[in-house]
Amino acid sequence: MVSLGDVRRWEPGPLDGAEQQLKVCAETLPWIADELSGPAKPGGWHGLAADAAFVKRAQLVDGMEHIVAAVHAARTALMAASDGVTGLRYLVAEADGLAQACGFRISDAGEIVDPGLPPDVPAEHADAVRQEREQVRAELLERVRQILTRAEGIDDALAGVLGRIKRGEIHDGGATSLAAAAEAGAAQGATTPQIPGPPPDPPTDPGAGEHDSDPWYTTFDDRATKELAGIAATFADGIGWTHAAAHLRHYLDNSGDDRTVNPDEMMRDVDRFRGEVDKTTAAEMRRIATEAEANGTYGKPVQFNSGWKGDYIGPEDSKDWYYAMGGVQYAVTGVATVHPPDHPGGEPRIEMDYRTHVFDRYNWDGGKETEIGPVTISDDSMAEMHRAGVAQEYNISGSTDTKHYTGTVPPPGQQPPLPPPPENRDGTRTDPGRK
């Protein structure tokens, strides 16, 4: 994992220099190989020696085609890395400039160093300034995260091509000429970055505390609560709260195993949640388009990662998802390529493949009471079951399949027509095969 300090020392110049040297080699290699292109089997030369020489020469030409292909793959990858590092330096300078303008400093470890309120801030404005500084600090942290995500993408792409060269995996595409091998190699150097996975799990609240930590002689009422909760789960399932029922049952199963959820189902059932995710996706599109214009990286695929964002699915959104998840973290990650506007003053176009990820810790710590049909359960009694060791908290996470969007980048305040969640009914009352 690279650090911001590392990225600050990254330089595009030597990458360009290496590419230029390879270009010279790439121009010389075919000329050398041409020496072999004369007749390996001069007319009239027959016999075993002639046949062996013919085979050997063909092997050598093929070997040179593979070398030439690898050289061109490296050239393409180095050019892409150089462009990427140039863009990164712009982003780092911009973040450092913002930090400096606001009296912060970004350390090489990516931490925001805050010397505190300026001494000349009047006491009556201190709270407002402090709040504003907190917002800037959050913005700076987000920029550092995006810089590091971008840096990882650049590094992954170049390291991937260099690794393939090491293992001799750059092929000549079945070429029958060095020119064709060069073309095949160049195409393999243009590694399309992969869609990043979800960010590392976000920190969770402490929940109910340590599992199975209560003395056994205090757990009789918790076993009774478990019976009641089981009834609540059955009732919830009966009225179509299938996710709430399944998650509650998993809690009562007491395994603590992670559980997977499909964010598309959440977005399909909760329009407001889908709207929030789409807003975040559109914001990422605008950010990437702005960077592409500033860095001149139109036409180059770049990775993005929104980082975790918090949302709360309330009972007014969906009682099923409210009881199943409630507070949830989501993130959008993807690969986007921005193209310049079709006409001056127009909006840039973007091609984007992306996924949405969600994360939640299933626990009961709200200090409230919930009525599920005939059963009233308090958060406290549900949390008690975890400490009593008759139920167990667990992590819920999941990612959508990859979605694709091609269209213009919407101006602020406008939403692009992002693809809707698929209309499958897995896990709902209309799905007879639901778990």
Next chain:
Amino acid sequence: MSGYEVVVEALCGAGSAATSAGEQAGTMDLAGTLSGVGGALPGSRSAQAVTGAADTWRRQLTDWSTDTRKLGQDMSSSADHYAASEHAAVDLFGTLGR
């Protein structure tokens, strides 16, 4: 020139060309082109991957150079052999005709 002489001459030329190609490839420093990449990307996986790619290129070019020079030498040796055989044949026929 007779047909046999043409073959020997062509074989001689092809052998020299192959030897020359092998020698030139042996002087090319493909691996060295990557020497600045690691320093340009400190802390990266690419910086670590550079050595492996450079080693592969160094080995591939060395092998290619060696094999090509050997092919050239073999072809030249064949040409010499054919030429020697021809001289021997001329000598033999000369003796018979005396």
